[in-house]
Amino acid sequence: MEILDFFRKRKSIRQFTKQKVSDNFLDKIITAAELAPSAGNLQPWRFIVVKDEEMIKLITESTYQGASSTNPPQSWIKEADLLLVVCIDNQKTVEKYGEMGAATSAQDVAAAVENILLAAAGLDLGACWIAGFREAEIRPILQIPEQVQLTALIPLGHTEFDPPRRKRLPRKEILFYEKYNNNKI
Numbered sequence: 001m002e003i004l005d006f007f008r009k010r011k012s013i014r015q016f017t018k019q020k021v022s023d024n025f026l027d028k029i030i031t032a033a034e035l036a037p038s039a040g041n042l043q044p045w046r047f048i049v050v051k052d053e054e055m056i057k058l059i060t061e062s063t064y065q066g067a068s069s070t071n072p073p074q075s076w077i078k079e080a081d082l083l084l085v086v087c088i089d090n091q092k093t094v095e096k097y098g099e100m101g102a103a104t105s106a107q108d109v110a111a112a113v114e115n116i117l118l119a120a121a122g123l124d125l126g127a128c129w130i131a132g133f134r135e136a137e138i139r140p141i142l143q144i145p146e147q148v149q150l151t152a153l154i155p156l157g158h159t160e161f162d163p164p165r166r167k168r169l170p171r172k173e174i175l176f177y178e179k180y181n182n183n184k185i
Helices: 003-009 023-034 053-060 075-079 091-097 100-122 135-142
Strands: 045-050 082-088 125-127 149-158
Touching: 003 100, 023 045, 023 100, 045 053, 045 100, 053 075, 053 082, 053 135, 075 149, 082 100, 091 100, 100 125, 100 149, 135 149
Parallel strands: none
Antiparallel strands: 045 082, 082 149, 125 149
16 A cells, blocks of 8 residues: 555544454554654653443533534444543653643644554544543543543544545645745745
């Protein structure tokens, strides 16, 4: 497979079959996340694997569609075999880099999340990066310590759904040379 085909295979999947994700696949996905780069190699990511259906339902009720936390929950999440909860423990990063540590920790964890999504696609699993949730409601369910920030939910499962690729912005809107808004080489 050509490298760009691998990246094109990753899509946001919101439909799952009943087939279980094997522990072997889960291990490969977590290994991919661990291989992400991080500032000072401090690896601020923390992952919680949730397989219990009732807990997944509870967490789903704390999600929302779109930009408003009062919108209805993303109920399709309940159909996933498991839910990866991604957190940031940036204490060491902030100690080492000061205020900038919080931003670099978020970038580190974003790289780990992308690795998770790519690994899932490479294993023919469906996954989706969810940022619409009410952290205060999920925190006690998962007993997340106060200093740890919940940053993403990733429903994972087998899928037979292959949505069309969503349109990307034209290159001239995202790529500049030497100065912002300079599209000429």
